Amino acid sequence: MSSGPVLSLVGQGVGLWLRRICDRLDALDLDLQGSGLALLGGRLEGAQLRASGVVFQHLALAEVALASGPVELNVGAMLKGQPLQLRERFRVKGQVLFTAEGLNQSLANGPWRQFSDGLAQQLLGCQRLGAYGLENNQLVLIGAHGGRQACDLRAEAGQLWLQGLAVPLDSAIQIERVSINGDRLRLEGSSLVSAAGGAAG
16 A cells, blocks of 8 residues: 555545445555545545445345546545545445344344345235344355245346345446355455445435
8 A cells, every 4th residue: 555644544535435425344454545636636546445344225135346547536625624535436346244133133224124024925925024144155045934945046148036026226336246254255346336425326
């Protein structure tokens, strides 16, 4: 990582911005690339981050690893003590890791709850889903009053599909690969991050 007071300031600003747009962020390791001169002009050459214990847009993520290309920043505002401001949206690529506990925490909220219960009604014949499980390299649906079904989970055309139904993700997110290893679900893909913070719609 390049060193210098401007890069250090930007690093602090990026870290604070990430904590602001996340509901929870337990640990963060951030690596920024760029020269002091480029940063004074508002251009960060790239960034890599690793984080754990993340809750973002109601999704509970055990681990996150992302990398970005160039990022355009309003460094002048930061030098005046203002929060980080993005001048343009940018793309990040990487992967996120779910545990069964994180899946159940995520899918108990808002539109995820509705999606989960819809799955239970269609696939298990009950009104409410009890839990998701990650067993034997498979995603398993567990009904609220019994009943279990292992499900097909795949990435196709940028979307995540569960038993032929599209999982309701932000339209800026493109899923490229999905895998389950033991009790860990890994999604790989990319997303556009908007100037307002978070995924771009």
